[in-house]
Amino acid sequence: MDSDGGSRKQRLIASGEGVSAIGRRCLQCHRAGAMPSHSVGLCEDCNAAIAKEVQGRVRGIQASLREVKAEASLRGKLRLWDLILAQAQTLLRFEERGILTTCPRPSVLLQELQAQRDALTRPR
């Protein structure tokens, strides 16, 4: 009798090890398969690609926000805000598919950015 082998198997099942990836599909490419345990629902390829894209968008938004501060004309500011909001919209598409990107969430971020942009044209 190999009682030790039996208890090891039970421990594995109890911890969920080895079964967590079964039946899961990548939120981006919809491939089924093993995912790293820390994954938020993306396969490794998509996780890396999305992380890179999100990082680029966030940097773009931050750069445009700096430009807005330096921009003197209202017209110039509004043009930059359009750019900022368009970039934030691309992040929102990830959120709609349940993919985690920024904190606060893109939808919250977008609301805040939209409010800042609207404050420029609000009659005083």
Ligand SMILES: [Zn+2]
């Ligand atoms: Zn994928």
